[in-house]
Amino acid sequence: MSEKIDGEPAFVLHARPWRETSLIVDVLSRHHGRIGVVARGARRQTSSLKTRLIPFQPLTLSWFGKSQLRTLHAAEWQGGGLMLRGHALMCGFYLNELLLRLLPEGDAHEGLFDLYAGALSALNAQPDVEPVLRRFELDLLSELGYAQPLGHLDTSDTLDPVRRYSFVLGHGVTRLRRDETGYRGKTLLDLATGNLSDPVTLAEGKILMRTLLAHYLGDKPLATRQLLIDLQKL
DSSP, X not given: OOEEEEEEEEEEEEEEEETTTEEEEEEEETTTEEEEEEETTTTSTTOTTTTTOOTTOOEEEEEEEOTTSOEEEEEEEOSOOOOOOHHXXXXXXXXXXXXXXXXXXTOOOHHHXXXXXXXXXXXXXXXXXXXXXXXXXXXXXXXXXXXOOOSBBTXXXXXXXXXXXXXXTTTEEEEOOTTOOOEEHHHHHHHHHTOOOOHHHHHHHHHHHHHXXXXXXXXXXXXXXXXXXXXXXX
């Protein structure tokens, strides 16, 4: 069934060439989730779409067509564009790749759209990107129904902030086994409450989130994560 959508808030996640002059654009929209649209003629020098269909810019998009054959017919910049640079720019592409890999097409998450917009603003404003990334990873898993119980043991007992614990996917926090280093109780409690001010919480949280995301991403690693790792070695 054909649809016609006008003035939908959206961000470009990724664009790739299609045919001689067009683009296929993956976007995150507020009310329709992640979708793909064809931007016909967008690669022509005279196209007004050419300078608008770029990541991290708040847009309103209008399109028509069937679910797999949507055609973009208007894109309007909404002002307040973000000027992500350097490491923050790479982190923005990391968020985009997470959404492209984990968010099912057409699965609307208005809350996630707002969280993504907030994460971009934070990357633009804050020199320390690590709390922004960890918070978005936690929010993304929660929005997609993959949230893990971090604030208590699998027996529902409370955590001791100074003790160390294991984490087992599907079971949650368990008592530390002899051959494991595990995670501080404080780290797990901080992640559960969204308190990312402790550098140790950030360091251990990064390891835990990498493990959780790898489970849902499968065998294909994130291209942007490897690039970020390589850049840190330079």
